[in-house]
Each structure stands twice: as structure tokens, then as C-alpha cells.
Amino acid sequence: MSLFRPIFLIAGNTVTGILRGVVLNVLLVMAALLIVASMSTSAFEPAQVRRMLIDSGLAGITIMGAVIAILTGFTMIPNEVDNRTVYPVLSKPVQRWQFVLGKFCGAVGINAITVGLLSVLFFLLFWLKIKLFDTRLVMAVVMIFAMTVVLSALIIFFSTFMSWIGTIIVSMVVWFVGSYSQFLWDLSSSHAQGISNVPFLLVQKLLPNFQAMDLRYAIVTENVLKFDAHQVLLPLGNSALYMVVALALATLIFNYREL
Amino acid sequence: MRARQRSAVVLIILALVCFLAHWPLDNYICNPKTWQWREPSRTSTGEDFFSVVLRGGGGTPAMFAMLGGQRYLVANILWNYADVMFHKGKIYEMVNPFESCVTLNPSFLEAWSVYGWHLAWNLNADAKTYSEKYKWLRDGEKVYQRAIAANPDKPRPLFDLAWLNLQRRGNYVEAIAPLEKVFYSGKFQPLTVDERKKENKDYDPELSKKFDASIYGLRLAYVYKKIGIITEDQAYFQKAIDTYAKCKEINPDDKDAIRLYDELVQKRYDKAWIKKEQDMEAKIRENFQMDPVHFGGKSANEIFNGTTAGHTGLQERDSL
Numbered sequence: 001m002s003l004f005r006p007i008f009l010i011a012g013n014t015v016t017g018i019l020r021g022v023v024l025n026v027l028l029v030m031a032a033l034l035i036v037a038s039m040s041t042s043a044f045e046p047a048q049v050r051r052m053l054i055d056s057g058l059a060g061i062t063i064m065g066a067v068i069a070i071l072t073g074f075t076m077i078p079n080e081v082d083n084r085t086v087y088p089v090l091s092k093p094v095q096r097w098q099f100v101l102g103k104f105c106g107a108v109g110i111n112a113i114t115v116g117l118l119s120v121l122f123f124l125l126f127w128l129k130i131k132l133f134d135t136r137l138v139m140a141v142v143m144i145f146a147m148t149v150v151l152s153a154l155i156i157f158f159s160t161f162m163s164w165i166g167t168i169i170v171s172m173v174v175w176f177v178g179s180y181s182q183f184l185w186d187l188s189s190s191h192a193q194g195i196s197n198v199p200f201l202l203v204q205k206l207l208p209n210f211q212a213m214d215l216r217y218a219i220v221t222e223n224v225l226k227f228d229a230h231q232v233l234l235p236l237g238n239s240a241l242y243m244v245v246a247l248a249l250a251t252l253i254f255n256y257r258e259l
Numbered sequence: 260m261r262a263r264q265r266s267a268v269v270l271i272i273l274a275l276v277c278f279l280a281h282w283p284l285d286n287y288i289c290n291p292k293t294w295q296w297r298e299p300s301r302t303s304t305g306e307d308f309f310s311v312v313l314r315g316g317g318g319t320p321a322m323f324a325m326l327g328g329q330r331y332l333v334a335n336i337l338w339n340y341a342d343v344m345f346h347k348g349k350i351y352e353m354v355n356p357f358e359s360c361v362t363l364n365p366s367f368l369e370a371w372s373v374y375g376w377h378l379a380w381n382l383n384a385d386a387k388t389y390s391e392k393y394k395w396l397r398d399g400e401k402v403y404q405r406a407i408a409a410n411p412d413k414p415r416p417l418f419d420l421a422w423l424n425l426q427r428r429g430n431y432v433e434a435i436a437p438l439e440k441v442f443y444s445g446k447f448q449p450l451t452v453d454e455r456k457k458e459n460k461d462y463d464p465e466l467s468k469k470f471d472a473s474i475y476g477l478r479l480a481y482v483y484k485k486i487g488i489i490t491e492d493q494a495y496f497q498k499a500i501d502t503y504a505k506c507k508e509i510n511p512d513d514k515d516a517i518r519l520y521d522e523l524v525q526k527r528y529d530k531a532w533i534k535k536e537q538d539m540e541a542k543i544r545e546n547f548q549m550d551p552v553h554f555g556g557k558s559a560n561e562i563f564n565g566t567t568a569g570h571t572g573l574q575e576r577d578s579l
Contacts, residue, residue, distance in 0.1 A: 047463075047467070052335050055331035055332060055364075183298075185286075205282060214328065216331055217331075220331055220366055238281055238288060241277045241278070241281035242277070251270055252271065255263060
């Protein structure tokens with residue numbers, strides 16, 4: 001238990017610190033406005049109205065979830081180092097890996113609050129407008145949360161050796177490219193020349209597969225009536241493995257970093 | 260020092276093992292053969308998302324949304340943009356946003372439907388020359404054909420194509436195939452009486468793949484009846500009667516099917532009624548600038564083949 005206690009303490013402090021700040025609150029208000037705005041549509045048919053609401057609502061949660069994960073995550077470790085607040089923490093019986101994991105758990109907490117609040121707002125507006133509740137949306141929201149968790153692990157990794165601006169830019173690029181991961185895989189497997197496939201394959205494998213975690217296609221095209229367990233667990237497992245890689249490398253670099 | 264090196268080795272091994280384990284799993288969920296729920300490949304059709312969005316006029320917000328993989332959100336933005344253009348009267352500026360919208364989200368059935376309608380009805384009507392009118396009508400038809408290819412499990416695009424041939428071109432022969440495909444091929448199932456009452460049946464994953472007999476069946480019977488009136492061929496009247504009967508069988512409370520069935524059974528041999536209907540048909544075709552048809556004595560294919568050019572009238576075509 002003593003092994004994990006510092007992790008939870010650091011995570012708790014991280015969440016409290018970010019909640020006290022202005023950035024998250026401003027972003028949450030913006031996100032809420034985006035979700036509310038996305039509920040307006042000019043479609044005529046009830047079926048299409050419902051489909052557009054799902055599209056736009058889930059897109060709003062995804063975009064703002066990722067943006068909040070990036071804008072609250074990039075300062076977590078660099079700020080502690082720049083403000084020298086990391087020294088009193090590490091002078092206590094706290095290992096560096098515990099510090100990194102604590103920061104990561106704090107980011108997960110922030111993501112849970114963000115995605116949770118936005119989802120409640122989305123479900124509420126969806127209910128008010130359509131008078132229906134689609135259980136598949138819950139699964140979609142869970143996957144969006146998982147996506148933000150993987151993104152946070154990567155942000156923690158980048159922030160152990162990059163400047164804050166570098167972390168923001170690279171995280172954005174990773175999010176953008178990761179959202180087209182399956183199309184990158186298509187590119188890598190569709191080229192006739194073997195050697196030209198390698199760059200696409202490397203980029204695809206080095207970046208997380210966020211596209212597999214986006215369930216909107218399955219919901220919107222009505223491919224899926226009910227999600228099977230393995231349909232959700234396999235992308236989650238894939239992301240979990242990727243997250244462990246990012247956190248292991250983050251810990252490794254932070255262990256060797258001169259503070 | 261040794262402890263730090265040991266932990267470094269452990270972390271490197273852990274990262275390597277997880278990365279190697281993630282590789283085949285990632286391949287599994289990327290391969291469309293093993294992972295049926297993924298989006299179809301876009302590379303094979305050579306679609307360039309970014310040029311699509313720029314062409315669509317979604318602007319910077321759409322570009323940003325695209326970068327995060329938000330294709331459906333962008334499609335919705337473009338749909339709204341096209342709607343704004345329509346209400347401003349800028350009908351030619353709707354084409355690109357609609358094209359981008361359906362490219363980004365091929366399952367957006369209403370967008371396909373409205374896109375084709377704008378081309379074949381509004382732009383066609385606005386065009387001044389025969390060749391322009393023909394172009395817009397053909398473009399509308401192509402849009403519906405693409406919609407059918409993109410949504411082979413949905414009956415609605417087939418109805419849109421049939422409606423274009425029926426209502427816009429007045430080519431009843433061309434309207435038969437898509438309606439028969441829905442009604443008689445066995446590929447689609449009819450909605451039951453209870454299912455018909457449900458709201459959002461176009462959205463419900465199971466119900467959207469079924470067809471409503473009172474829409475598709477009655478329309479098909481109407482097409483048969485029209486061809487029967489034009490050709491005076493009793494075989495088409497019989498087909499119409501059979502189709503009305505099938506509609507009644509699917510929904511015994513369908514008042515329209517009952518009424519139209521009884522009416523046709525009664526009047527199918529009434530020459531005066533057929534003549535009256537032919538006169539009305541000729542008037543409709545004249546008012547809506549459809550190609551005129553020859554009544555009686557010829558087969559449906561003979562009558563309609565060669566007059567499928569579209570909704571402009573032969574006189575105008577001859578004058579060019």
C-alpha cells in the first residue's frame with residue numbers, strides 16, 4: 001500500500017491544483033458551449049436529426065476532451081521542475097516513477113472529470129431533444145475517455161524531455177495522425193513497392209490508434225446494434241499496451257533526467 | 260547506481276514487450292478482413308480529405324475538425340452550410356458542400372437525397388439551355404446511383420432514384436427496376452404494422468433496412484398503372500393489381516391500397532377511363548416539361564427508349 005500511497009497523493013494534489021486554476025474551468029465552459037451549439041441542426045427528418053446530434057455531440061466531447069488533456073497535461077511535469085516544487089516532493093520517500101505515475105493518475109482524474117461532465121451534459125440535451133437514450137453512446141463515451149487517457153500518457157512522456165511548446169505541438173500532431181491510424185495502415189498495405197510501405201507502417205505503429213477507439217462510425221452507419229465485449233476490449237487492450245510503453249519510457253527518461 | 264540501471268533495463272524490456280505485443284493486436288483491429296466494424300478504406304478511392312473540405316467551403320473550423328479525425332462533424336457543418344446557401348438563393352454554391360458532405364459521410368442518407376434533389380430539380384429548373392438541364396439531371400441521377408452503391412443495405416436511395424425517373428423525367432420504365440428491387444427482390448423486408456407506427460424508423464438500425472409497403476409498394480403499383488395507361492397493355496394493369504394486393508397483404512389496414520386496388524380492378528377495361536387518364540398524363544407531361552409519349556400500340560420500352568434524355572421537352576431539344 002505504501003508503494004501506491006505517494007502516487008495517489010500526487011494525483012490528488014495534481015487534480016486539486018488544476019481544478020483551482022483558470023484554464024480547466026474556461027475550457028470546460030467553452031466545451032459546454034460547443035456541445036450546446038452542436039445540438040442545433042438543420043436536418044428535417046427525425047432520424048437524421050438524431051444521427052447529426054450523435055455525430056456532433058460525440059465530436060464535441062472528443063475535441064474538447066483531447067484539447068483539455070493537452071492544455072492541462074503539458075505543464076504537469078515541466079512546471080514542477082521550473083518552479084522547483086519537484087525537489088521537496090522527491091526529497092521525501094517518493095521514487096521518481098511514483099512521481100511520474102502520480103502525475104499521470106492526476107491527468108486521468110482530470111480527463112474523467114472533463115469527459116464525465118461533458119457526457120452528462122450531452123446525454124441530458126440528447127434526452128431533452130430526442131426523448132430517447134441510446135446505450136451505445138455510453139460505450140462511445142467510455143472509448144473517448146480511454147483515448148484521452150492514452151493521450152495523457154503520451155503528453156507525460158513528451159513533457160519529460162521536451163519544452164512545453166514542443167509538447168503541445170507534438171501532442172496535437174499525434175492526436176491528429178492517430179485519428180487516421182487505420183487509414184495509415186491501409187496506405188502501408190496498399191502500396192505495391194515493399195520499401196515504400198515502411199514509413200507508413202512505422203508511423204502507424206509508433207503512434208496510438210485513436211481511430212479504432214472512435215465508435216461513431218459503427219453507431220452512425222448503424223453497423224452495430226449492441227457492442228460485443230471483444231469489440232470494445234480489443235481496442236482498449238491495444239491502447240493499454242501502448243499506454244504502458246509511453247509511461248515506461250517516461251519513467252525511464254525522468255529517472256535519468258538531471259534536475 | 261546499480262538499482263537505477265536495473266530499473267532502466269526492466270523499463271526498457273517492459274516497453275519493448277508491450278510494444279511488440281501491441282503490434283499484432285493493432286494489425287488485427289486495422290485489417291478490414293478481421294475487424295468488420297472499422298471504417299472502409301479511403302485510400303483505394305483516392306479521396307483527399309483535405310481537398311474535399313477546402314472544396315466544400317467549410318473553412319478553417321472544418322479544416323481543424325478534419326485534423327482531429329472529425330469527418331462526421333465536418334459533414335454536418337457542410338450540410339448546414341449548404342442549407343444556408345440554399346436559403347440565401349445561392350443554389351450553385353450548394354454543390355461543393357453537398358459533394359464534400361456525402362464524401363465525408365457516405366451514410367448520411369438525407370444528404371444524398373437532398374443533394375440529388377437540388378441537382379435534378381432546382382439546378383435543372385434554373386438552367387437556361389437544354390445541355391445544362393440535361394447535365395444537372397444526369398448529375399442528380401449519378402448522385403443517387405452513388406448513394407445506392409454506398410448504402411446497399413438501405414432501400415431509401417433506390418426510392419430516390421425511382422422518384423427522379425418517375426416524377427422528374429416521366430420515364431416510368433426506368434422507375435420500375437429500383438422499386439422492384441426493394442419490393443420484390445426479397446433483399447429487403449417490409450415493415451410490420453407495428454413497426455410502421457414507430458418513430459425514427461429511418462434511424463433504427465433494424466428498421467431502416469426495411470421498407471414501408473405503403474410508400475414503396477403503392478409507388479411501384481402507380482408506375483405499373485401509368486405504363487398500363489400509356490401502353491394500354493393489360494399485363495401492366497395486372498402487375499399493378501398484384502402489387503396493390505401485396506400491399507394489402509402486408510398491411511390489411513392500408514386504406515389507399517384497398518381503394519386503389521378496387522378502383523383499378525373496376526376500371527382496367529374501361530376505354531373511356533383509360534382515354535381520360537391518357538389526356539391527363541399528356542397534360543401533366545406538358546406542364547412539367549417532360550418528354551411527350553406515344554399512347555397505345557407500342558411496348559413500354561419502345562415508348563420510353565429514346566425519350567430518356569430528360570426533363571426539357573423534345574421541342575426545345577429539336578430547336579438546338
